[in-house]
Structure formats: structure tokens, C-alpha cells
Amino acid sequence: MNIVYFTNYYSPQIGAASIYTEKIIQYLAKKGHKIIVLVRGSQTNPNHIRLGNKKDRSEEFHQNIRIWRSNPRIKHPYSAIFSHGENFITFIHKFRQSFRPHIIISQYHSFHLAPVFGALLARFFKIPHVVRSHDIFSPYYGKLQEKAPLLERVYLKTTAQLTFKSIKYTDLFFTTSSEHKMHLQSNSLFKKTCFKLHPNGIHIQDFIPVKSNQLKRKFNCKNLITYIGLLDIDLGIQYFIDSMVIINETQPLTHFLIIGMGKDKKYLEKYIIQKGIQKYIHILPPVIHSEIQFYVNNSDFCLGILTEDKLYRYCIPVKCVEYMACKKTFISTLISKDISFFNYKSNKTGITIANINTKEIAKQSLKLLRDIKYREELENNGYNLIQKNYNWDNLMSYFESEIINCLKKKCDNKC
Numbered sequence: 001m002n003i004v005y006f007t008n009y010y011s012p013q014i015g016a017a018s019i020y021t022e023k024i025i026q027y028l029a030k031k032g033h034k035i036i037v038l039v040r041g042s043q044t045n046p047n048h049i050r051l052g053n054k055k056d057r058s059e060e061f062h063q064n065i066r067i068w069r070s071n072p073r074i075k076h077p078y079s080a081i082f083s084h085g086e087n088f089i090t091f092i093h094k095f096r097q098s099f100r101p102h103i104i105i106s107q108y109h110s111f112h113l114a115p116v117f118g119a120l121l122a123r124f125f126k127i128p129h130v131v132r133s134h135d136i137f138s139p140y141y142g143k144l145q146e147k148a149p150l151l152e153r154v155y156l157k158t159t160a161q162l163t164f165k166s167i168k169y170t171d172l173f174f175t176t177s178s179e180h181k182m183h184l185q186s187n188s189l190f191k192k193t194c195f196k197l198h199p200n201g202i203h204i205q206d207f208i209p210v211k212s213n214q215l216k217r218k219f220n221c222k223n224l225i226t227y228i229g230l231l232d233i234d235l236g237i238q239y240f241i242d243s244m245v246i247i248n249e250t251q252p253l254t255h256f257l258i259i260g261m262g263k264d265k266k267y268l269e270k271y272i273i274q275k276g277i278q279k280y281i282h283i284l285p286p287v288i289h290s291e292i293q294f295y296v297n298n299s300d301f302c303l304g305i306l307t308e309d310k311l312y313r314y315c316i317p318v319k320c321v322e323y324m325a326c327k328k329t330f331i332s333t334l335i336s337k338d339i340s341f342f343n344y345k346s347n348k349t350g351i352t353i354a355n356i357n358t359k360e361i362a363k364q365s366l367k368l369l370r371d372i373k374y375r376e377e378l379e380n381n382g383y384n385l386i387q388k389n390y391n392w393d394n395l396m397s398y399f400e401s402e403i404i405n406c407l408k409k410k411c412d413n414k415c
Contacts (some may be wrong), residue, residue, distance in 0.1 A: 001033045001034070001098060001102045001103065001404070001407065002033075002034050002035075002036075002099060002101045002102045002103075002105055003028065003033055003034070003035045003036070003101065003102070003104075003105055004035075004036050004038065004091065004099075004101045004103075004104050004105070004109065004118075004121060004275060005021075005025055005036070005037045005038065005104075005105045005106070005107075006038050006039075006087070006104070006105070006106040006114040006115070006117055006118040006121075007021045007038070007039050007040075007106070007107040007114055008039070008040050008083075008084075008107060008109060008112040008114050009021055009040075009107065009109075010022055010025075010037060010039040010067070014261070014286055015230065016134070016200065016229075016318035016319075017107070017109065017134045017143075018139060019289055020134065020200055020318070021134075023108055023392065024067070024132070024396065024397075024399070025037060026226045027244065027272055027396045027399075027400070028336065028400065029062070029063060029064035029065045030045050030064075031065065031400060033064065034064050034066075034103075034171060034342070035064060035065050035066070036066045036067075036068065036091070036095060036099055037065060037066070037067045037335065038068055038070075038084070038087035038088075038090075038091060039067065039068070039069055039070070039087075040069070040070055040072075040083040040084070040087075040112070040395065041069040041070045041072030041083060043067065043110075043319070044283075045140055050212060055124050055266060058224070060198070060375070062268070066093075066099075067300050068087060068090060068091075068094075070082075070083035070084070070086045070087050070090075071083070071086060073370055081113055081126050081159065083112075083113050084113045084117040085113070085115070087117070088117040088121060089119060091121065092121075092124070094322070095362045097286075100125075100344075100352065101121075101125055102127060102195060102407055103122075103127055103128050103129075103130060103403060103406070103407050104118045104119075104121050104127060104128070104129045104130065105118070105120040105129075105130045105131070105132065105403070106118030106119070106129065106130070106131045106132075107132060107134060108130075108131045108132065108133040108134065108162070108163070108167075108173075109134055109159045109163070110159075110163055111156055111159055112159070112160060112165075113162060114162060114282075115129075115131045115163060115166045115167070115170070116162055116166045118131065118166075119169040119170065122169075122171075123169070126388060127407075128171040128172065128403075128406045128407055129169065129170050129171050129172075130170070130171060130172045130173075130174070130192075130197060130406060131133060131166075131167065131170045131172070131173045131174070132173075132174040133173070133174065133175055133176060133180065134176065134200075141383050148238050153313075154208050155225065157354055165189070167184065167189075167193055168192070168193065169188050169192070170193050171194065171406055172193075172196065172200035172233075172403065172406045173190075174195075174196055174197070174283075174402075175195060175196070175197055175198070176197075176198065176199045176200055176316050176336075177197070177199065177314050177315060177316050177336035177338050177339075178197055178316040178336070178337075178338055179313065179336055179337070179338075180314040180336070181195045181196075181197055182314075183314060184375055185234070194406075198311055198395060198398070198399050198402075199316050199389075199390060199395065200316060200318050200321060200390075201321070201324050201337065201389075201390040201391060201392040201393055201394075201395040201396075202322060202386060202390055202391070203392045203393070204325060204386065204387060204391055204392075206293070207292075207293045207296075207322055207325035207326050208293065208295075208325075208326070209297065209325075209326050209327035209383065210297045210326075211297065212294070212297050212298045213298065214298055215257070215298035215299075216298065219255050219257075219282065220253075221253045221254065221255040221280075222251070222253035222254065223251055223253065223254040223255070223299060223300050223369050224255050224256075224257060224298060224299050224300055225253075225254065225255070225256050225257070225299060225301060225302065225303060225365065226238075226256075226257045226258075226259065226291055226295055226296060226298075226299040226302045226303070227240070227256070227257070227259070227260075227302065227303040227319075228259045228260060228295065228296070228302070228307065228319050228322070229259075229305075229317075229319050230260055230261075230262040231258070231260050231261055231262030231263070231264050231265045231268060231283075232262045232263060232264050233235060233264045233267065233268070234307060234309070235305045235306065236305060236306025236307050236356060237258065237264075237268060237303075238271055238331070239306045239356050239361060239362060240256065240303055240306060240331075240356060241256070241268070241275060241277070241281065241363060242275070242358040242361075243352055243358050243359075243361040243362040244275075244277055244280055244281060245275060245277060246358065246359065246362035246364075247362050247365055247366060247369075247399050248277065249279055250366060251366065251369055254280065254369065255280050255281065255282065256279075256280060256281045256282070257282050257284065257285060257295065257299070258281065258282065258283045258284070258287055259283075259285075259286065259292075259295055260285075261285060261286050265283065265328065268283065270285060271406065276406050292322055292354070293322070293326050296322060296323055296326040296328055297326050297328075298327075298341070299328055300368065300375070301323075301326050301328055301329050301331065301365075301368050301369075301375065302319070302320075302323040302329075302330045302331075303330065303331055303337070304317050304319060304320050304330045304331065304332025304333075304350065305317055305332050305355075306331060306333050306356055306361070307333055308333075308355070308356055309346075310331065310334075312334065312335060313334040313335060313336065314336060315335055315336060316335065316338060316339045317332070317335060320335065320339060321339065321386060321390055323350075323382070323383030324339075324349060324350075324379075324385065324386045325383070325386045325390075327379045327380070327383045328336075328379060328382075329349065329350045329351070329368065329375055329378035330349075330350040330351070330380055330382075331350065331351045331352075331353070331361065331364055331365060331368070331377050332350060332351070332352050332353075332354075333352065333353055333354070333356065334352050334353075334354060335352060338387065338389075340352050347381045348358065348378055348381060349378055349381045349382035349385055350378060351364045351367075351368070354371075358397045371399065
């Protein structure tokens, strides 16, 4: 099967969206499908900067995978429109004679137009269009309206609405949580779209529970709490930093390890110094994906997300999947019940709080540090859930069979 895959995130970009898109593409390629990946150009790696000639590195080849990157000099956020538009035009002029696609797959995210141009290309060739959402699924732009200049706010709002409405022109839409699926199915705009569940799973052989105190010895601490991910204050890391002041009043040898990068790294570094707790908190640069389990396994428990954005109650943060695969529990604001409870019952896999409250965060953290039996119960529930429902090979086998069925016109509104 020939597949064209529109995406905003792909290697060398870091982050869960990039990692999982690449995992999907690599799995399909190993199964013998031929794929052209149309991705936004990235300035992360100088090798991916367009040089304006036929010998540039905008195009790459791997086994059954051909990657085409748009001009990386188109800056964010405007690359959301122009990068995918450029790739759409490039495919029509450069590839359509030599590569006749059977199906179009697009990555969904609120603020880029990959699924919009994916839908256009599918209509051009009169073939099915499949979309897979990574996490946030609808046009939420409240905080952006407060921060961005007027022109950019209008641009982001328009982009988000266009992307959301493009779901109408999708034959098969994969959501990552059951709440997300039910939410979209209830929208009368999407009556003809088939929705199915495909969560972000994990290669369970890559995340194995191994007890280690190596980092505790390095930092000379008794307890270690870890956050791995984007350094963005919208994800609430600063609230846990505030709670560390309270935690260390009764557990003075508790340290907080932050691993990642993002737009708010410098702000968080200053914030930690202002709180006077820099000796308890360590910010490390991003690590390669295979090294994440080392840091998780050295922790007592981990931090998910702390946000007042209610949309996250539909999400399954990848970091929480990775924590649980290593038999570690977590603290987070409300996320999907698919993953915060074992089989949707009362068996919790982590601690979720309805509203952000520094004292409550500290209280729950101290409970996890003191009550080892309770923490182990959550750890076992989470680990069993991952083993049962989130094995990536099983999830991808299902994904492949569903897109093949869609191609055979077996996908309908009764799914």
C-alpha cells in the first residue's frame, strides 16, 4: 500500500508527538507499505535546512520511507499553514506521477493544518483520508488570546477552527482516549466520520522496572520525584515547585528532577532561585528516548501535568504511560480515566486532583513518600494496565488492520 503521511512533527524534532509519528511510520514501513512523509522543515538540525538546490537535504530516503521537508525558514507559527501548503503543492508537482497513493494519513493537532491539506490531497486523488490525533483535539486558544499580538491571535484562532472542521472530511479518525472519542462523536458536524480508539502505547520491552538509587546517591537525597517533558508553564511545573517548599519542611532530603526543554526553561530557572530551593531542584537537558527509563526507575514517583485546561481530562499523557511501564505512579490533574483507573474501576493507577492547589499537591506527595504500601498498590495497578492494554505492537497491528479496512471501504458510521 502506498501511503502519504502529513505531519507537523518528525525526527529530528523532539517530543512525544514526533516520537509516536515516527513509530507509526516505521511500523507500517516494516510491514511492506511504502510511505512518503510530508513534514514541516525543522531548524533543529543544520542538515535539514533547505539550500535552494537539487542537492539539498530536504529529501531523505530510508527503507520504504521517503521524507520530504518543507522550507525550514518559514517561522512558527506561520509555518502551520505555509509548510503544509508547500508540501501539498510539492507532492502534486514532484511525486504524483511516480507515487500513486492509496490512502492519506494525517497527524491531528489544533494549531497546524496537516489534516486540512491531507483532506485536500485525498479529495484530489479520490482516496480515503485517515487522521490520528496525538492529544489536544479542538480549537482551544483562550491563553493564546491573552498573550499573543492581535494578528497572531486571529491567525491561531482561524488555524485551530479550520483544523477542527477538517474532521468532517475524514473517513477514519483515531482518538487516543475514549472520552475524546465520545466528545467528537457527539458533534453533529461529524456524522459521516468513523471514530476509533488508538492510544499512545509503549514498547514494553523498552521500559522495564529496575530498582536503582544511583541518582539519589548522586544528589545526596532520600526521596526523588521526576518530571520528564516540555518545560512550559501551561503544564504547571511551577505549581509543583511551589509544593516543594512545603514538602521539604517535613521531608528535607526530597529532590525534584526536571528533564526536558521548552520556551519557559529560563523562567523556571529564575523561579526556582526566587523560591530559594535551587539545591533541591535540578533541571537537566532532554535525554534520548531509550534513556528515559533510567531516570524514571531512580524515582519514588513522577509528575504528570498540572493544568487548569479542562481539555486535558480527555488526554493520556505519554509520560504517564512511560512512568507506569516502569512501575512508578504519578500525580497529575484530571486526565483520561482510560489510564488513571485500572479497567475504569476504583483501582487507581495514580493520584489525580480536580483543581490546582499547592497544599493539596504537597499533601498527596507526602502521602506517596510516607505510605509505601499505598504507593506500591498504585504502581502495581498502573503496571498491570500497561501490560494489558498499551503494548505498542498490539496497538499497531490493530491500527494497520483498520486502515486496510478503510481502504477496502469497510469503514462506516457503525464502527
